[in-house]
Amino acid sequence: MRGFYSRKIHSLLGVIPLGGFFLEHMLTNFSAVEGGPSGFNDSVLWLNSLPLVFFLELFGIWLPLLYHGVFGLYIAYQSKPNLNRYNLERNWRYTLQRVTGIITFIFVVWHVFETRFQVALGNVKHEELGGVMHDIVTQPLLLAFYTIGIISASFHFANGLWSFLISWGVTVGPRAQKVSSFLCLGLFVLVTFMFLISLVTFRDSEFQSAAAIAQTLKAMI
Amino acid sequence: MMAEIAAAPKNVKFIITRQDDQQSTPYVEEFSLPYRPGMNVISALMEIQRNPVNAMGDHTVPVCWDSNCLEEVCGACSMVINGKPRQACAALIDNLEQPVRIEPMKTFPVVRDLVIDRTRMFNALKKVKAWIPIDGTYDLGPGPRMPEKKRQWAYELSKCMTCGVCLEACPNVNEKTNFIGPAAISQVRLFNAHPTGEMNSDDRLEALMEDGGIDGCGNSQNCVRACPKGIPLTTSIAEINKQTTKHMFKRWLGV
Numbered sequence: 001m002r003g004f005y006s007r008k009i010h011s012l013l014g015v016i017p018l019g020g021f022f023l024e025h026m027l028t029n030f031s032a033v034e035g036g037p038s039g040f041n042d043s044v045l046w047l048n049s050l051p052l053v054f055f056l057e058l059f060g061i062w063l064p065l066l067y068h069g070v071f072g073l074y075i076a077y078q079s080k081p082n083l084n085r086y087n088l089e090r091n092w093r094y095t096l097q098r099v100t101g102i103i104t105f106i107f108v109v110w111h112v113f114e115t116r117f118q119v120a121l122g123n124v125k126h127e128e129l130g131g132v133m134h135d136i137v138t139q140p141l142l143l144a145f146y147t148i149g150i151i152s153a154s155f156h157f158a159n160g161l162w163s164f165l166i167s168w169g170v171t172v173g174p175r176a177q178k179v180s181s182f183l184c185l186g187l188f189v190l191v192t193f194m195f196l197i198s199l200v201t202f203r204d205s206e207f208q209s210a211a212a213i214a215q216t217l218k219a220m221i
Numbered sequence: 222m223m224a225e226i227a228a229a230p231k232n233v234k235f236i237i238t239r240q241d242d243q244q245s246t247p248y249v250e251e252f253s254l255p256y257r258p259g260m261n262v263i264s265a266l267m268e269i270q271r272n273p274v275n276a277m278g279d280h281t282v283p284v285c286w287d288s289n290c291l292e293e294v295c296g297a298c299s300m301v302i303n304g305k306p307r308q309a310c311a312a313l314i315d316n317l318e319q320p321v322r323i324e325p326m327k328t329f330p331v332v333r334d335l336v337i338d339r340t341r342m343f344n345a346l347k348k349v350k351a352w353i354p355i356d357g358t359y360d361l362g363p364g365p366r367m368p369e370k371k372r373q374w375a376y377e378l379s380k381c382m383t384c385g386v387c388l389e390a391c392p393n394v395n396e397k398t399n400f401i402g403p404a405a406i407s408q409v410r411l412f413n414a415h416p417t418g419e420m421n422s423d424d425r426l427e428a429l430m431e432d433g434g435i436d437g438c439g440n441s442q443n444c445v446r447a448c449p450k451g452i453p454l455t456t457s458i459a460e461i462n463k464q465t466t467k468h469m470f471k472r473w474l475g476v
Binding site for chain 2: 003
């Protein structure tokens with residue numbers, strides 16, 4: 001009984017709220033493409049001006065992320081991949097779901113440490129996050145790490161949505177599961193593209209100047 | 222002379238993973254058998270039994286295996302042949318790459334050589350009550366009729382022979398989990414679809430909502446590709462996902 005509910009909650013949290021936040025994050029980042037540093041800052045500040053933002057973050061992101069991440073690692077540990085025996089598309093996705101889950105876990109811990117955690121410590125202000133991202137993605141190694149992290153997270157999200165639909169009994173027949181495969185694959189491509197385009201935008205020198213201004217302001221104070 | 226060379230028998234090589242008892246370590250033994258038209262893995266094992274000599278020419282203990290019907294309906298002779306779990310009786314040598322590699326299905330406890338213990342599958346059927354209870358002290362009369370359309374797909378599910386191939390193919394059935402496996406889940410769908418069996422559907426769903434139940438499925442969907450009877454196992458799993466989800470909400474809301 002415990003296993004059934006804990007797995008159901010894991011599956012649900014992956015989509016609501018984490019999937020929702022993932023898409024929201026994608027849009028916030030994309031405002032950097034659309035509106036440059038000021039557009040990005042406006043989006044960040046809008047998000048942080050939401051009422052009860054602490055509780056929204058706690059129950060909408062931190063706790064679900066902790067549960068989904070830790071329980072997900074346990075699920076990955078329990079699997080015994082057999083691609084050598086069954087070199088099939090669905091079996092590849094099963095295995096990649098677990099592999100990308102682990103990569104995403106590491107990536108998210110790293111990313112949160114560099115950004116939100118530094119804000120919480122008071123080392124960085126919300127308005128300076130664009131500059132922080134600029135400093136990160138102008139380093140080739142970190143850019144590669146972020147690219148891998150984004151592709152992993154996007155795949156894990158899109159393919160997770162596909163298996164969520166099965167686990168909750170929405171897509172039952174083989175045809176429904178095939179159509180949802182294509183839709184989720186499309187979503188994976190779209191989300192990956194949106195995140196990567198934002199990532200490249202952060203390399204722009206406009207964000208550097210934003211970072212530099214923030215630095216000088218900090219130095220002056 | 223020419224005729225003799227032409228008539229020289231072709232040989233087929235077998236590499237068999239053997240194990241003397243449940244505790245001992247497995248080892249590999251090779252056999253070279255004369256080719257006969259139409260031979261399959263079972264007839265090859267019978268030949269080894271008749272003349273237990275390995276490829277080195279040494280006399281050895283005959284290889285043990287399990288089989289019954291010899292027409293792919295009983296499920297007893299499942300083993301891993303050239304890397305794929307399947308029925309040995311339906312594995313024709315003409316269709317196999319040589320040398321033929323034969324191993325037991327190690328997802329199950331190995332009793333000896335190729336003989337495995339599938340008790341967990343029969344326990345799973347007991348756990349999910351894969352039957353229709355009609356026994357009683359008086360005649361209950363005829364049950365409700367089953368629509369023909371439903372009977373047609375339900376018949377496909379009834380072809381399951383508890384052979385264990387789907388469990389062997391599943392990456393989530395292993396020593397780290399207690400996942401019940403696809404076969405029993407499909408049987409729950411079968412008996413819940415039956416107009417009389419439906420009366421006990423809640424019992425079956427609750428059995429699958431217990432530890433080791435349907436939540437163990439990871440959607441690798443190997444089972445449906447591996448099933449020798451072509452049973453739509455993933456459709457069964459998704460349908461039971463739907464039924465257990467509904468049951469969960471019904472129980473919460475007290476409907």
